[in-house]
Amino acid sequence: MQLYDWIILSATLLFIVGYGVIKTKGSKNVNEYILGNNETPWWTVGLSVMATQASAITFLSTPGQAYHDGMGFVQFYFGLPLAMVVICITFIPIFHKLKVFTAYEFLEQRFDVKTRTVASVIFLIQRGLGTGLTIYAPAIILSSLLGWNLNLMNLLIGVMVIIYTVSGGTKAVNVTHKQQMFVIMTGMAFAFFTILHYLPDDLTFSNALHIAGANKKLEILNFSFDPEERYTIWSGIAGGFFLMLAYFGTDQSQVQRYLSGKSIRESQMGLIMNGLLKVPMQFFILLIGVMVFVFFQFHSAPLHFNPNNTKIINTSVYKADYEKLEGQLKNIEAEKEEISLLYVHQLGQDYDNRELHNKLIALNSREKDLRDQAKDLIKAVDKNAETNDKDYVFLYFILNFLPQGLIGLLLAVIFSAAMSSSASGLNALASTTTIDIYKRHVKGEKSDKHFVDMTKRFTFMWGVVAILFACFGTLFENLIQLVNIIGSIFYGTVLGVFLVAFYIKYIRAKAMFWSAVITQTLVIGIYIQFVYRNEILSYLWLNVIGAALTIVIGLLLQKVFGKDKTALEAVV
Missing domain, CATH: 1.10.287 (Helix Hairpins)
Structure with missing residues (x-):
């Protein structure tokens, strides 16, 4: 990296942190700190929703995913537009009508405090892990780039996010998301056109796609019914639909984004904006990865993209064997x-x-x-050693082939994405801890200022937890898959609880509570046995299985328990 790269990277990050602190400092009450006084316009809601989901993992891992496996990963998002429609019709009107701070408040009104608490705890577990990963992903970049300690990088990134999230709450998250999305999309566009510029002069974009197609990188649709196939059109529409419905409809990091909207209509328009733009955005990012693959048909690529593993092998007794493989690779590349x-x-x-x-x-x-x-x-x-090097492919291209100045911009893209999703995660974790756990169980009357202060403290606490998890995190497959696997293990159960709450008035509190507990236990067991150990089931199906089991077990338990006098009337 040259001086210009450091200037661009530092200036971008400092501006985002400083802007977030200055613009939103001094929230006086819980509504302002958690919901931003419901003043967020629809387009900011849409950008904030997109920025929350588009973490550094998206821009670090997705191009590498396409480089190795092609465009098929885009099928993962095919269920998203339909999920946005369902949420706009059902979830948003009810949440706004009840004036809830978190999605889980609704569950107490529909069921009881136990059901609300178990859903909140499931969310806190999976989002706490996910937020740690969003910090860990960009930390890999600096540790590999500068040779700095990985844990030190986790600490620095986490502290930057904590500063403005603690200071301004939801308003800080929303206003910084606008700047972060601008940086992200500008940087990715520059990267795409730079790749095209560096291809041979007589290679048109159309011919580049021919080369990619010849190597099966453009196979978008997979109609296979094999459950072992990870990404198919069926798992994308069904499993993806349930995952997106759970993520955008029940995950507080997303719910809080559109609960801050000015009105029901503004929140709905923001989500529809996300539904229209998200699939094309992911397609574009995957296409960048495919173009990187075409680029390396004409330029040398390392035998292994992870520099840490290269250092390990070059100081071992297998160094000569590795160098022999490198020589064979050079002949193949020529x-x-x-x-x-x-x-x-x-x-x-x-x-x-x-x-x-x-x-x-x-x-x-x-x-x-x-x-x-x-x-x-x-x-x-x-x-x-983790030998899957997909997460390093795009990073290697950035550091070794992009011109001076653009390297700093692309690194700013990855850091901006990390900060946007991490800030949303911390904001939601703190809000849920305060509203659903602390406020619901604390004794005595407390002032509004007290709960604002507690939310800030919980933001700091979860920031520390996320940093610690990032320090112990390791790559598994690749980062974007790990985040989605964690979500799929937990989201189905919570989604099932909400679907029952909205649509099945027959099931009451006691049956729903035990159904959630039993289902979550079963889903974890299914993941260990059929996804992790034997790999005979795509993790995307866990969302469908979790939601279906929650409903079916709830219906069966309701017959066993009979009428539950503690249950409240449904508000739907």
Whole structure:
């Protein structure tokens, strides 16, 4: 990194933190601190919702996901627009009508305090873990870039987020999201056009897509019914729908964004904006990863993208074996560049040579085999080493091929995304802890200022917890999948509770409480046995399973328990 990169990176981050503190300091009551006095316009709601979901993990991992596996990951988001419609019709009107601070307040009015508490605790567990990961992801960048201690990076990033989130609450989160989304989309657009600029002069965008397609990177739709297939159109529409419905409808980090809207209509418009723009945004980010793949058909790429693992292997007895693999890779890359240029030339003459097409596929298959052999060597040195290097692909491209100044901007993109999602997470964790746990169980009358102060303290506390979790976090598959796996384990149960609350008046409090407890236990067991150990089920189906089990077990338990006198009338 050059001086210009450091100036751009530092100035961007300091502006965001300073703007958030100065613009929103001094909240006087709980409504202002948690809901921003319900003054947020629809377009800010939409941007804030998008920024909350678009963490650094999105921009760090998604291009690497596309580089290795192609565009199929976009199917994960196919259920999102439909989920936005359901939330706009059902969730938002009820939440606004009841004037709740958190989604879980509604559950006490529909069921009882126990059901409200168990849903809140499930949220706190999974969002606490998720927020730790959003801090951990960008920390990888600086630790790899500068050789600084990873835990120190976690601390610095966490402290920046804590400063303005504690100071301004929801208003600070919302106003900084606007600047962060501007930085994010500007930086990603620059990255995309820079990649195109660096491709060979006679390689058009259309021909670049031909090369990507020849290597099966553009296979968007997978109609397979195999439950082991992680991303299919069916798991995306069904599992993705339930995950998005749970995330946007019951996760306080998102609910709090649209509860701060000026009106029901403004909140609905914000969510519809997210539904219309989110899938194209993810498609664009994946396309950047595919273009990085095409770029490396004409430029050298490392045998393994994670520099930490490279250091391990170069100081081991397997160094010579690793260097031999690197030599073989260089030969493949030289041949691949030659074949790719010939293929492009013939495409320019409207002639698709199947022989060259097959040679490209064969060369990339050999390259993949070499990379797998390198991972085996790394595992031989350190069996605990994480050999999945998807999260480092885009980072490697940024640091080694982007021009001066643009490196700083792209790093600012990743840090802005990390700060946006982390701030929303801390804000929601603190609000839920204060409103659903502390306020509901504290003894005696307390002033409004007392609860504002407690929310600030809980924000700080959860910030510390997230930093500590980030310090102990490790890569699993890749970061964006890990976050979604954690969400899928917990979201289905909470979603099932809300679906019963909205639509099935027959089920009462006692049955619902025990259904939630039993279901969450079963889902964790299903994940361990069928997803983690044996990999015979896509984690996306856990959302469907969790929601369905909650409803079915609730219906059965209601028959066992009979009428529950403690249950309140449904408010729907």
